[in-house]
Amino acid sequence: MNPLRMNLETLRVGGHRGHSAGAPENTLAAFRKAFEHGGPLATCETDLSMTSDGELVLMHDKTVDRTTNGHGIVQNMTYAELSKLDAGSWFSEEFAGERVPLLRDALQFGRELGILYQLELKIYDRNEVIIPKLRALIGELGCADLLQFSSFDFVQLRAVKAAIPNVPTVGLMHSRLIDPSALARQAHLDAMNIEVYHFASGEARQLHDEGFAVFTHLPGGYHEKMMKYGVDVEAQIVQWVREGQLDQLMGDDVAQMARLRERARG
Known part of the structure; x- marks a missing residue:
């Protein structure tokens, strides 16, 4: 049985890089806020990188420039160097002093709160x-x-x-695929994440029919942007949830995701 398959009552919601709408992305503060808005088993998507001395850390970009007060390439820095950087002030003074977390610290924090992590592997050439x-x-x-x-x-x-068969895997779809289930089988996946822009095209039903879970991600501001053109993306997502097409719903704003889940439940 697929551990990622859900229903209307068990649908998981979560935050893209944590609750990145309200806290600096990929920090413990963002993960804490995701839990506050999403409740137990909220899922925090986060990004895995590695320092020059082999420490696994959470950082989206190749460089630290955008999300810290430092300058440099993550993989060229030691963890001692990285740990001194302020990863919160760029977002708000409220988060001054927030640090780039070790994966270890995030996992221990997740156990303490009862949250999950979707760990996006950002290094493609160092599997060994x-x-x-x-x-x-x-x-x-x-x-x-x-x-x-x-x-x-x-x-x-x-x-x-x-190598690690007891952890579920999620394929991220850049664009539409002719046969996503075939690809999921070949890669031994448990779920596919379909871009919200393509979700209505029918791949979710095919994936479910073949036993795979289906996720989507609502980018920050996308619903508001489309509402200006009379397109209600939130209503579309609620309908997909009610039809049983979604197992996990993620966005920058976890409060918005939780609200959509409640709307779907009626």
């Missing part, structure tokens, strides 16, 4: 280093139940599934 480190950390902390792995690289997802 990244995968053993992930396997060792998961084994040490006993935290496979807190994790999903996601990537745009389906070859990488197949490799990580072979």
